[in-house]
Amino acid sequence: MRLPAMRQRKRQILAALSLFLLTAPVAAFAQAVPAGAPAAPTPAAAAIPGALDRAFSAMNGQTPTGMSMSLQLLLIMGLLTILPSLILMMTSFTRILVVLSIVRQAIGLQQSPPNQVLIGLALFLSLFVMAPTLEKVNANAIAPYSAGTINAAQAIQLGGNEFHGFMIRQTRENDLAMFAEMAKAPKFARPQDVPFSILLPAFVTSELKTAFQIGFMLFLPFLVIDLVVSSVLMSLGMMMMSPAIVSMPFKLLLFVLVDGWALLMGSLASSFG
Template identity: 50%
Template sequence: MFALPSRAELKRAALLSLITTALCLVWPLGALAQEAAQAAASGSAINIDLGTGAGLTQRVVQLVGLMTVLSLAPSIVIMTTSFVRIIVVLSLLRTALGMQQSPPNAVLVSLALFLSAIVMAPTWQDAYDSGIRPLMDQQMELPQAFDAASEPVKTFMLAQVDRGDLALFTRLSKITPPTDVQELPLRVVTPAFMISELKKAFTIGFLLFVPFLVIDLVVASVLMSMGMMMLPPVVISLPFKLIFFVLVDGWRLVAGSLVESFQRGVGGG
C-alpha cells in the first residue's frame, strides 16, 4: 500500500510548483524587456510623430478619424456592397433546404465575401484610381480623395436602389430632393440601398422556397395516404430536396444568378 503524503509534504510541493510557475512567467518577460531596451538603444523603436505647430490638432483629428474608419470597415463593407443581398439569399436557401447548421455560417459568409468581391471589383478599382491613388501620390487632400473614392460606390448603389426607398430616406433626412440623384449624400443613399437589397433578397428567397415547398407537400401527402402520420415529413423530404438541388446544379445556378443580377445593373422603379 502507498502511504498518503503528509500535510507538510503537500505544502512543500505546492510551494515548489508556485515558484516554478512564477519563474516560467517572469523569465520570458525579462527577456522581452531586455530586447525592448536594446531596440530602443539602437534606434529601431517605432515612434509616431505627429509634429508640432498649428497643424497638430488637425493631424490628431485625422488620425482618430482614420482609426474610426478602420474599426468600422467590416460594417462599411456590409452596408455599401452586394454582401447584404448575397448572404441573405444564401441563408434563406439553407432554410428552404431544411438544414439549420449545414452549410455552416462560416462557409456561407466566406462564399458571400468571394461573390461580393467579384461583383465589387470594378467599383473598387474605380474608387482606387479616382481617390485612393491620388491621395497616396499626394495629389489630393483627404476630403477631396474621400469624395472622389466614394463616387463610384455611390454610382453602384444608385444602380441597384429602389426609387421609392430613395424618396423615403430623402424625406426622412429633411433635405430638398436634387434634380440629379447622384447629388444625394451617402447618408441617404446607403440606408435606401440596404432596404432595397433586403427587399430583393426576400423576393429571391421566396422563389427559392417554392420548389422545396412543393416537395414537402408531396411527401406529406404521401405519408398521410399511407397512414404514416407519426413520421415527420421533414425527415423524408430532406434527402429528396438535397438530390433535387444537386441534380439541377443549384449552387452554380444560385451563385451565377446572384452575380449576374448585379452586373445587369438594373435599379428598382
C-alpha cells in the first residue's frame, strides 16, 4: 500500500514545482506574430505548452500520457534553472541593485553593506514594487488554473501578459525602436503586439540607463565633499593624507542626517510609477 502513497507524494511535489513556475512566461522567448498576420506558432513554442500540460496533469490526480514522471521532473528542474534570470531581467531587481551598488561606491565603502545585504534589499524592494503585478498574475492566471477553468498554457500566457504590461511601461520607445530595427520587425500597432524577443533586451537596456542616471544624481553630493576635503588637505600641505579617509566620515554624516536610506528606497520605489 505504500507504493501508491509514494506516487501520490511525487505528484504533489511535481505539482508544487509546477505552480512555482507558473508565473514565469516560459513561452516568452518565442517570436510573437505581428498584428493582422495569421498565427503560426513555431514547433518549439507549440511543444512547450503541450509538455507543461502533461506535467500539470499530475495536479489534478490524472495519469500523464506521453511523458514519464522522470521526464516531467527533469523538465521542471530544467525550467528552474532559468528562473533566476527571469527574476533578474523581467522585474525591477536590476535597476534597484545597480543604484544601491553605485551609492555604496559613492560613499567610499567597499564592503559595507556587504553584497548579500544589497541583494536582499533589492529583492525585497523588488517584491514591493512588483506586488501589483504579482497580484494580477494570481487573480488572472493562478487562481483560474487552480479552479480548473483554464489550462496550463492559458495560465502561462495570461501570467506573461501581466509581466509584459509591466515591462512595456518601463521601456523607452527609442530602445524598443532600436531592437525592432535590428530584428527587422514591422511597425507594431499596439504596445501589446511587441514580442518578448524584442521587449526583453529593450527593457534591460532601459533599466540600466535609468539606473545609471539615478546613480549619477546620487554621486554628485559625495563628489563635492571629496573635492572640498581634497582642496583643504592640499592647502594645509597634508599631501600624504588620503582624502578618501578624511571625507568618508563627512559623507556618512551627510547620508545619515538626510535620512539617506529612507529617501533612497522611497525614490527607487516611486521611480516605477
